[in-house]
Amino acid sequence: MLLKRICWVFSIVLLASIVAHAAPTKEAGKELFTANCAACHNKNMKDNLTGPALGGMEERWAAYPRADLYSWIRNSQSLISAGHPRAVELWNQWKPVLMNNFTGLTDEQIESIILHVNDVYTAKPLTPVAGTGDTAGGGKGDNSNMWLFGGLALILALLAFALMRIVDNLGNIARVQAGQEPVRRTLVQILTTKGAVAFLVFALTLIFGYKTVDNATRMGREQNYQPDQPVAFSHKLHAGTQKIDCQYCHDGARRSKQSVIPAANTCMNCHSAVKKGTQSGTAEITKIYASIGFDPITNVYIKDYDNWSDKQIEDLYKKWIGQEYMSANSLTAMNDAGRSVVETQWEGVVKALKDDSNGKIQGPIEWVRVHNLPDHAYFNHAQHVAIGQVACQKCHGPVEQMDIVYQYSTLGMGWCINCHRETEVKFEGNDYYKQYERYHQELKDGKRDKVTVSDIGGLECQKCHY
Ligand code: HEC
Ligand code: HEC
Ligand code: HEC
Ligand code: HEC
Ligand code: HEC
Ligand code: HEC
Incomplete structure (x- = not known):
């Protein structure tokens, strides 16, 4: 009996270690490559629209330690800013396109990808995987997780089977002692007992439950999370080129728990005068006006704007867009091309403002939250910014270079703790x-x-x- 148990424990440990230290393989590399890299890279020698061919990459990094290639794949930006010669060369060739970070890839996983890339003989043209661009490494680690889950499920099943056998044997000992015939059940009989079925259901619920909860609690809290925003507001333009101080807009950071997203009034300090952008013309700035009811033609805030009908609002801003864009004073005097520009822009405004929680054009712009700690964690900006004197960039990264903000840090507990240990x-x-x-x-x-x-x-x- 004891011997049997020791055997079990031993085989579980063995299996677990096999699962945990999977050696690099072409097959694993292929899956990882398809899920994470194929959107931007070909594995042959041909450059893609968005990135260089990975064929021969090993040779191009041969002059540097292997670890440099790992760091490049995990976080290319930091290698570029550290001035690594190959990284800088790549950047100069491909800027402004940046590669996603794949901080979650292990050394083994990267080696697997390299094995797959080097495996030229089975090279087939790969169809790019759509949509991996903005999930930024979302697929990372999933592969090894599946193995882990599979392995665990197998171990649990074997364990359950062994327990059944033990129960059977104990029962038989009792039967024999009582002078009855021992009963031997077949595998099929055991697998179809109530207990086994219940166990299977339990195991599956556990695995899928864990997956679902894990995904749900991490919703919108992924590193590199970069949702689209209703207005194409650029930090690169405002905080970078225009050098507007972070706290001019996020004035809560110094005084309170929250940093606070600025209201449209803050935008209007400048945009009552700056009515067009070089990139977007009136398309984006009109959204600010339509949200708070500013008439850019006469430069007045509309009284009673809350009670305006959609039609009234539409007429006013279409006139503004048309006038600014087509130098025509009435929509009817405009040609078809002009009208279609106005229509498209107005559709954009309606989509950004009306399809939100209040269902009206009027009302605040509803920005999509990027950073979001779970409710059980407490974080206070003032404590860090005013008292601790930590720079915004330390936690949020180079926001002044971002056209669209993304979550730069993990926001995990380990991240908080590490900094508290070091700072x-x-x-x-x-x-x-x-x-x-x-x-x-x-x-x-x-x-x-x-x-x-x-x-x-x-x-x-x-x-x-x-
Ligand atoms: C969003 C597009 C994108 C994705 C996804 C992407 N890369 Fe890249 N990668 C690039 C770009 C662009 C460059 C060129 C350098 C630059 O501009 O940063 C590059 C460069 C590289 C290089 C340097 C190649 C050389 O010739 O030295 C390697 C290696 C690399 N990527 C590996 C990977 C791996 C591995 C993955 C998947 C885990 C991946 N990349 C996913 C865009 C991407
Ligand atoms: C002109 C006003 C303005 C300035 C200046 C500005 N921001 Fe913002 N910031 C915004 C607006 C509006 C949003 C919401 C839209 C978005 O996420 O892009 C925002 C969003 C953010 C977010 C994401 C918030 C979330 O949803 O989790 C961070 C982080 C941030 N800003 C940091 C900074 C830092 C750091 C600076 C200085 C380098 C800065 N901002 C300068 C207006 C501004
Ligand atoms: C301190 C002044 C200032 C503030 C505050 C400000 N902006 Fe701007 N913004 C500018 C300037 C200057 C430009 C014009 C840049 C250009 O020439 O394209 C601009 C351009 C823009 C553009 C058009 C970009 C393009 O190139 O098409 C948008 C959209 C925009 N701002 C949105 C906002 C929003 C939303 C807010 C409030 C959260 C805001 N801005 C607050 C100064 C400001
Ligand atoms: C010590 C790290 C740290 C520093 C420094 C920091 N932030 Fe944050 N920031 C966070 C975290 C963590 C969150 C998420 C908070 C949450 O979900 O409760 C956040 C959230 C935000 C948000 C979203 C709205 C909010 O308050 O939850 C904005 C905007 C923001 N930060 C801007 C800034 C600006 C601007 C600065 C510099 C003046 C700054 N942060 C400095 C860690 C930091
Ligand atoms: C410096 C701040 C900080 C300290 C100190 C801290 N935590 Fe956390 N903890 C966090 C944050 C932030 C999260 C949310 C992380 C996430 O969602 O990824 C978290 C998450 C957790 C979770 C949820 C599991 C998870 O990973 O989401 C548990 C449980 C937890 N902490 C327990 C503790 C215990 C016990 C201690 C004391 C030994 C502690 N924490 C100390 C910041 C902290
Ligand atoms: C970049 C470094 C850095 C990161 C990341 C960071 N902190 Fe801090 N934190 C500080 C510094 C510096 C102080 C000291 C300010 C002070 O004395 O209150 C501090 C203080 C605190 C305090 C007050 C501690 C005390 O005893 O007074 C809390 C609570 C806190 N941080 C929570 C968090 C949480 C939660 C996170 C992660 C979501 C986090 N911090 C991430 C640097 C950091």
Whole structure:
């Protein structure tokens, strides 16, 4: 009996380790490549519309440590900004197209992809996979997860079978002692008992339940998450080119928990005058006007705008778009091409403003939230920005270079904790830290050379969890 159990434990450990340390294979590489890379890369020698051919990539990186190629695939931007010669060369050739980050790929998975790319003999033209572009590595790791789940399910099934046998044997011992005939059930009999069926249902529920909950709780909280926004507002233009301070718009960051997305009024500080963009003309800025009821032709805010009918609104802004675009004063005086520009632009405005939660053109622009911690975690901007003096970019990345904002950091618990372990608290000239007299004394006496966030309690569960 004991021996049997030891055997089981041993084989489970063995199986688990096989599953965990899967060696690189062409087959795994093919799946990973198709799911993550094929949208932008061919595996042969022919460049794609969006990226270079990966055929021969190993040779092109041969002059550098293998780890550099891994880092490139996991986060090409950081290698470019670190000035790595091959990375810079690639960037100069392909900018402004950037490669997604694949932080989740393990060394083995990357080696698998390389095996697949090098496997020229079975090379067939690959059909690009649509839609992998903005899920940015969404498929990463899924493959190995499936293996893990499969392996676990198998182990559990074997375990259950063994338990059944044990139960049978115990039953038989009792029967024999009582002078009855022992019963031996076949595999099929065992598999169709109530217990086995119940177990199967339980296991499947567990696996699918885990998957669903995992996906649901991570909704919109994926690294690199980059939803489309109702208005083509560009941080690259405003915070980058125009050098508008982050806190001019996100003025909550310094004073409160939330950073706050600016209301249309903030936009109007400039856009009551700047009525056209070089890229989009009136198409995007008209959305701001139509949301709050500003008449750009006469430069007045419309009284009673909330009670305007859709038709009244449509007439006004179509006139504005037409006049600005086609230099025609009435829609009827416009040619067909002009009218079609007006129609298309107006459709865009309606889609951005009317298809939202209040179902009206009037009312605030509903931006799609990019960053979103789960409810059980507490994060406070003022604590970090005003007291901790952490730069926005440290957590949000180079926002001033982003046309469309994406989630730069993982926002996972490990991310918070790591930074709290590493970051020194800025004590100098900061009244907030007066209370930590002991640390001040130790710093003065030379007993410690720094105080990190973890020293002041930054790793305590209740600081971050309600
Ligand atoms: C969104 C498009 C896109 C996706 C998806 C993508 N790449 Fe790239 N990749 C690029 C671009 C563009 C470059 C050229 C450099 C640049 O502009 O950043 C590049 C360059 C590379 C290079 C350098 C090639 C050389 O000749 O040195 C490698 C290696 C690479 N990618 C691997 C991968 C792998 C592996 C995947 C999938 C896990 C992948 N890429 C997914 C766009 C993409
Ligand atoms: C002119 C106003 C303006 C300026 C300046 C500005 N932002 Fe924004 N920011 C917005 C608007 C509007 C949104 C919502 C739309 C979007 O996500 O692009 C936003 C969204 C964001 C988000 C995503 C919020 C979410 O949904 O999770 C971050 C992060 C952010 N801004 C950071 C910054 C940083 C960092 C700077 C300075 C480098 C900056 N912003 C400068 C107006 C501005
Ligand atoms: C401090 C001034 C300022 C503020 C505040 C501001 N903008 Fe702008 N914005 C500009 C300037 C200047 C341009 C014109 C750039 C150009 O020539 O295209 C512009 C251009 C634009 C464009 C058109 C871009 C193009 O090239 O087509 C859009 C859309 C836009 N802004 C949206 C917004 C929104 C939405 C807000 C509020 C969240 C906002 N802006 C706040 C100064 C500002
Ligand atoms: C220490 C990391 C950190 C720093 C520094 C930081 N943020 Fe955030 N930011 C976050 C996290 C985490 C969230 C998600 C918060 C949530 O979901 O409750 C967030 C969310 C946001 C949002 C979405 C709205 C909100 O408040 O939830 C905006 C906008 C934003 N940040 C802008 C900024 C700006 C601008 C700065 C600099 C002045 C800044 N952040 C500095 C971590 C940071
Ligand atoms: C880039 C570094 C960085 C990241 C990332 C970061 N923090 Fe912090 N955090 C700090 C610094 C610096 C302080 C010190 C400010 C202070 O003394 O209150 C701090 C302080 C705190 C405090 C107050 C601790 C105390 O004892 O007073 C809390 C709570 C907190 N952070 C929560 C979070 C959460 C939740 C996240 C992740 C979503 C996070 N932080 C991510 C740097 C960071
Ligand atoms: C510096 C802030 C911080 C501290 C300290 C912290 N957590 Fe978390 N924790 C978070 C954040 C943020 C998340 C959400 C991460 C996510 O959704 O990916 C989280 C998630 C969790 C989860 C949910 C599981 C998951 O990965 O989503 C559990 C359970 C948890 N924390 C327990 C703890 C315990 C126990 C402690 C104390 C030992 C602790 N946390 C300390 C920030 C913190």
